[in-house]
Amino acid sequence: MHKHRQERVLSDTAPRGGTAAGLQRLRRWMTVLLAAILLLSVLLGIAVWKAWKPLDGSASSSASGASTGSQDSGTLPVPDNSWALTVVSPSEKISSSFQPQLTTYGSVQVDKRIVPALERMLADAKAAGYTLQVTGGYVDAQTQEKLYQKKIQAYMQQGGKTRAVAESEAAAVTPPGGYSENQTGMAVTFPSDASFLASDGYHWLLNHCVDYGFVRRYTDDKEGRTGLQDDPSHFRYVGTYNAQTMRKLGLCLEEYVLYRHNQSVSN
CATH class of the missing domain: 1.20.5 (Single alpha-helices involved in coiled-coils or other helix-helix interfaces)
Structure with missing residues (x-):
C-alpha cells in the first residue's frame, strides 16, 4: 500500500509532456531574442561609426582647404583686414599708401582680390535663375x-x-576725388532702375550677398555714420566673416571697424 502511494506521488511530480515542450519553446525564443539583440547592437555600432567617420574626414579636408586657400575646397579666400576693411567716406580720405590691385572684370575694373567671391556670387545667382550685371567698379580720383x-x-x-x-x-x-570708396576697387554697383530693384534677382542679392563677403553699403538708417545717402545699387566687399557679422550685429562698415578696434583693445 505504501509503495503504491509513493508511485502515485512520483507520478504527480514528474513534468508533463506539454509543460516540457513549452519550456523548450521558451528557451528557443529567448535564444533567438538574445541573438537578435546582439545583431542589432553590432549593426547600431557600425552605423554610429560610419556616421562619425565622414565628419572627421570633412573637417580635416576643410581645415586643409582653409590653410591652402584652394578653390577646389569650396572655400573663399580669407580677407586680409588691412585692405578688406579700408574705410573711405566723405569725412575720411583714402590713404595715400593704399594701392588697389586692379584687374578688368567684364566691363569694369575691380581689385583682383575680390574677383573669386564676385564670380562665385554671380554664378550662384545664375544657377538660382537670376542674371546679375555689374555696372560699376573702380573709379580713379580724377574721374571721381x-x-x-x-x-x-x-x-x-x-x-x-x-x-x-x-x-x-x-x-x-x-563724394569728391579721394573721398569715395570707389577708389578702393572693392565697391561694385548693380543697375539702379526701379524694375531691377523690385526684381527677385535683386532680392536674392540682398539676401545672399553676405555669404560671399559683400554688404549693401549705404542705407537710410546709417546715413549719419556713412555720410552718404541711401544707395540700393552699391555693394562693398569686406570678407565673408566680416559681412555676416556686420549683418548679425546690424553695423555699417564705419561702426564695425570701431567695434573691431574696441574688441582688440579690450582683449
Whole structure:
C-alpha cells in the first residue's frame, strides 16, 4: 500500500509532456531574442561609426582647404583686414599708401582680390535663375572729382542752390576725388532702375550677398555714420566673416571697424 502511494506521488511530480515542450519553446525564443539583440547592437555600432567617420574626414579636408586657400575646397579666400576693411567716406580720405590691385572684370575694373567671391556670387545667382550685371567698379580720383564737380553744377543750375550748399549735398551723393570708396576697387554697383530693384534677382542679392563677403553699403538708417545717402545699387566687399557679422550685429562698415578696434583693445 505504501509503495503504491509513493508511485502515485512520483507520478504527480514528474513534468508533463506539454509543460516540457513549452519550456523548450521558451528557451528557443529567448535564444533567438538574445541573438537578435546582439545583431542589432553590432549593426547600431557600425552605423554610429560610419556616421562619425565622414565628419572627421570633412573637417580635416576643410581645415586643409582653409590653410591652402584652394578653390577646389569650396572655400573663399580669407580677407586680409588691412585692405578688406579700408574705410573711405566723405569725412575720411583714402590713404595715400593704399594701392588697389586692379584687374578688368567684364566691363569694369575691380581689385583682383575680390574677383573669386564676385564670380562665385554671380554664378550662384545664375544657377538660382537670376542674371546679375555689374555696372560699376573702380573709379580713379580724377574721374571721381569730375563727377563731383558735375553734380555741384547740376544742383546749382537746376536747384538754384548756393555753391556751399551744392557742395555739401553733392558730397552726400557723389563724394569728391579721394573721398569715395570707389577708389578702393572693392565697391561694385548693380543697375539702379526701379524694375531691377523690385526684381527677385535683386532680392536674392540682398539676401545672399553676405555669404560671399559683400554688404549693401549705404542705407537710410546709417546715413549719419556713412555720410552718404541711401544707395540700393552699391555693394562693398569686406570678407565673408566680416559681412555676416556686420549683418548679425546690424553695423555699417564705419561702426564695425570701431567695434573691431574696441574688441582688440579690450582683449
